[in-house]
Amino acid sequence: MTLSAVRLTLIKRAVFVSALSPLIIYLWRAVGDALGANPIEALIRGSGDWTLYFLTLTMSITPLRRFTGQNWLQALRRMLGLFTFLYACLHLTTFVWFDHFFDLDEILRDVWKRPFIAIGFTAFLLLIPLAITSTHAMQRRLGRYWSQLHRVVYAVALLAMTHFWWMRAGKQNFAEPIVIGVIITILLAARLIGPIQRWIQARKDLVLARDVESR
Numbered sequence: 715m716t717l718s719a720v721r722l723t724l725i726k727r728a729v730f731v732s733a734l735s736p737l738i739i740y741l742w743r744a745v746g747d748a749l750g751a752n753p754i755e756a757l758i759r760g761s762g763d764w765t766l767y768f769l770t771l772t773m774s775i776t777p778l779r780r781f782t783g784q785n786w787l788q789a790l791r792r793m794l795g796l797f798t799f800l801y802a803c804l805h806l807t808t809f810v811w812f813d814h815f816f817d818l819d820e821i822l823r824d825v826w827k828r829p830f831i832a833i834g835f836t837a838f839l840l841l842i843p844l845a846i847t848s849t850h851a852m853q854r855r856l857g858r859y860w861s862q863l864h865r866v867v868y869a870v871a872l873l874a875m876t877h878f879w880w881m882r883a884g885k886q887n888f889a890e891p892i893v894i895g896v897i898i899t900i901l902l903a904a905r906l907i908g909p910i911q912r913w914i915q916a917r918k919d920l921v922l923a924r925d926v927e928s929r
């Protein structure tokens with residue numbers, strides 16, 4: 715289904731404002747001293763949660779578009795991906811700046827004590843090339859390599875899941891990691907269905923061709 719340009723612009727604006735609203739709410743609460751007893755923890759956890767939500771939303775666009783036939787959905791993917799990166803930057807900034815005041819020794823000690831942080835950092839590093847190459851110009855310049863590069867998002871999702879799971883394991887709190895884990899597994903499986911179907915078809919064609927040849 716195609717959507718008029720005006721409607722698509724309105725949808726994009728609504729998504730933009732909605733995606734920005736968690737950040738505005740956190741800023742509002744920070745200014746009003748309403749982040750609770752441990753504001754830094756609230757900021758790290760909140761920004762981590764939103765990074766994961768936007769990552770999941772970004773990954774769900776293509777399967778949703780294929781499933782519903784609503785091609786206009788694809789126009790939202792870049793924006794959602796960039797919001798993933800924005801919240802990841804806030805998450806990292808809160809950790810490095812507000813929690814550790816850029817003290818490298820302190821940061822390394824914390825990473826040694828809680829290795830799940832290193833996994834989160836690896837996921838963040840992998841997001842950087844995706845954000846840099848997200849423009850239409852980069853997409854054109856990279857051609858078919860662009861989609862190969864952007865498959866890295868699935869590795870980011872696995873690392874982010876491990877990071878979240880490991881962090882919550884320390885607290886014996888698995889409810890949310892299980893929900894997000896199921897969603898991400900479904901999205902990964904949806905990504906694999908196409909290639910598997912093509913592989914099965916190619917095998918069938920090969921068997922058929924050999925059959926015809928041997929007659």
Ligand code: HEM
Pocket residue numbers: 755758759760761762763765766769802805806809831834835836837838841870874877878881
């Ligand atoms: C794609 C990248 C990342 C994602 C999706 C992500 C996601 C998350 C999530 C969902 C949580 C748990 C929040 C909760 O309990 O509700 C979390 C916690 C945490 N993350 Fe990340 N994270 C990422 C990268 C990073 C990076 C780069 C760092 C720092 C170098 C980091 C440091 C932490 C820390 C320290 C916590 C635990 C906070 C606490 O104990 O209160 N994460 N992250």
